[in-house]
Amino acid sequence: MNPNQVAVQEAARFMQEHDRFLVLSHVSPDGDATGSALGVVLMLEQLGKEYVVVNEGETPIKFNFLPRFDRLYNLRKQPLNETFGAVIAVDCADESRMGDVRSLFASGAALLNIDHHPTNDHFGTVNLIRPDAAATAEILFDVAEAAGVSFDEELALCIYTGLLTDTGGFRYSNTSPRVMEIAAQLLGYGVKPGDVAERCLEEITFAHVKVLRRALQTLQLSHQNLVASITVSAADFAEVGAEREDAGGLVNYCRNIEGVEVGVSFVEAEPGVVKVSMRARDRVDVAVIAKQLGGGGHAKAAGCTIKGLLSEVQKKVWTVLDDAVGVKFDE
Template sequence: MPSMSKNDYQLALKAAGAFMHESERFLVISHVNPDGDTTSSVLACALLLEQLGKTYVIVNEGETPAKFGYLPRFSHIRNLQKDEVAERFSHVIAIDAADSKRMGNVRYLFNDDARILNIDHHPTNDEFGNVNVIRTDAAAAAEIMYELAVANDFTLNPELAVCFYTGLLTDTGGFRYSNTSPNVLKIASELLQYGLKPGELAERCLEETTLEHMLLLRRSLQSLAITHRKQVASLKVTREDLQTTGASSEDAGGFVNHCRNIEGVEVGVSFFETEAGHVKVSLRSRSRVDVAEIAKQLGGGGHARAAGCTLTVSIDEAERVVYGKLREALGVDSDE
């Protein structure tokens, strides 16, 4: 979907601010398999609600990466796989969820007449909210959250600054990806005035890793395959790989980038067997292939250069299906 006009976007930001005044209590949710942007954005939302004197519950279907534990209110995030929430909510704020399915199994927490504020930057967003703030040319959900705060006269402070900066930092790959716009750098510059330490944040978010991550990467690289006339590089991570290395799901993050970064490769793919018969597929492209379109065809979503989906098949069948979609996109068979 195209991005909003500047005027419509400002109206949507104001409508989002009005939504945050409608109730005294809110459910705040992100997407499954949360990353730095969605985590920092929901926590920024919590801080904004606090400024209004509102209360909230933050939930996610699954574990939130521990490396973002430095963010304010991180301990407030509840993992629905471990922590039952008996309450039902009339007002829901969904952030960085490309479509309603990306919220996971959380709808049982909604009242039948629940109103939803949908804040997102994915082109594949299906506008599932009663109020939608969608800016597809934003580098990160955190960029929109910052602009929401400014448009509605919230008070910026060091806690909000570290959330906004973390979201920008992680979704632009340390301000290296093509989504690093002048606006992103302008906002980052303004946030640094709140005493942030960019070197330390970059170290924690982008550089530091675990031994288990390295052991898992070493093992999974043995599955590296170069296909489609050397235009596709892929690797697999199985449940056996996790068990052998003692790694967690979090330790498998970022593997797809090693594939895409190979010279001459257009599309990088990682296949991660999260459980028997369930495979998380991550796709990254260099310049020509719209991987969001491929992911959308397979029930997922994302951006033109970074997208993903989850397939309920074996890992070998997932490879066959994705390879078939890449054959259509590239005009080249996997075995050529």
């Protein structure tokens, strides 16, 4: 049995041996984080376990078609007066990505860490980390089989959503033969791929359009046109009546410009806190850049959150990018 199979078996045993769990994903959850967290919830239900599923903040409403979405606690609005001895964290690239949820851990809590980010710092008691996986949802597919869980339309929908979103609709280079094999099996349980793609990849809010209009006015090329960036300030959000999730995907407009190697978005959802997202083509590993800035991710998709004025955060990012790209910001 290879190390990956051993880790999968350990994860399955973790779910079987404990009775009540805290389930969480990372702050600002995406489709893989949300689909994986709710997939774990469905697995625990089949195993006859109790659980509470939480996130530090809001989960994007576009994922409300997923089963058990209504069970998700937003700790900023729904504080809990309980601590947990068994914790399952999914899709968290490092311990800090769990956010304030850590306050719910009992002393000496056992923690199962399931993730696919190469920057993961193995913060769990049990760690199932597979950087070769396209999504955490891909790993959960194997865990479900090892735990003896039966697949149905609900569980298939959660895992499929994670696969779809983290591969960019099966377009990114992490789309492997294994990913397509799993997706094909999941469709056999009744998942409607067109509906999932519409909700996760196509449909946007009008507030997003208003934020995009503001953001495109800030678009700039730097580093001899190898880097493109876009900025949204807290004032922009307030003036157009938008929320943080309405700024999702802006970084792709930068990365998709012909000749650009790295796209960067600076999103200040609240004053003094800037979410930096980076996307790369081939020459630059943005996971390395993000890690230097206190974040993490993948070689072609990474990010971090930095406290400070927008202008200060931008200078900090440019300094790191100067070395990564081999060209200075103003050259």
